[in-house]
Amino acid sequence: MILKILYKNKHLQLSFGLLFGIIFGVLLDIGGVTDYNILINQLLLKDFRVAKIILSAIFVGMICIEILRQMGVINTHPKPLNFRANIIGGLIFGVGFALLGYCPGTTLGAAGGGSIHAIFGFFGMLIGTWIFALIYPYIKRFIEKGNLGVVTLEKVAHLSKIIVILIIALLILTALYYMENTGL
């Protein structure tokens, strides 16, 4: 497989990483999600641009990933299901998201666009991950006990992967159509 060459070539991989990052940054900026006001208006449920972008990304990503996987070009790496970690961590993240107004990726994008408080938020994230590394030995058991391994939607639904993808794609299209038509 030609991609094996890429996996082994560190410098090439780093360069591609940078290139994809630059593309990602440009797209975040064009999408408007590096703007604090747009992100906060989403959380206030006044402006649904962020939801539209995330749903479109899932729509495209889900279909392309499955096509490439079927072709044998890529392997997928779904994260394990862990209710206590996903829920507790998710809620802590959410409160931080509300206070800062950005998530990790958009923090860097916003900093690139001149947002000073985003830079302060980035320093906060460094402190936050460091605190996590400090106390990890004490919470490791609690977190690992909740690990249910990799669970994917098609396993839970007892349906074929293609059907699940089609259902989600249809739900996303319906949601996007509804948002456009109600002017959200």
Add this chain to the structure above:
Amino acid sequence: MGTLIISDKALGCSTSIVRLSGMIERLFRGEITRERVYYKKYPPKIDWQFMLVIGIFIGAAISSIWSGTFSIESIPYLWGDTYGQSAVLRYTLAVFGGILIGFGARFAGGCTSGHSISGTSQLAVGSWVATIFFFIGGIVATLLLFRGI
């Protein structure tokens, strides 16, 4: 998706922040940092994801300068309308928010990139659960902050 192609690994931003925090601790404390269990899992080194995170900053800078939307922003208007023009208050809460994000993302096993875009696209149930709770936490806290409900 692109990242699955280039490296056989999924997209993620918060892992790189872990690595950077480890690199900084190593600057102060030396190689003993590597002994921390969590930094054994995510060694403080520069990988392609790290480059991707730097790329986001550069890409957004290029795009905003090009389109003329680049501006130095200390206090966004939505914040200023409710909490006034104190930069100290804004920066303090931004740092505090960042701490919760960094901690919460690592607790949840990923952030809005790793879970909400990459993980959900791979149909991982955990990523859908995490995404739902990112937004439940975010929406409730934002409504409390700005509406006081």
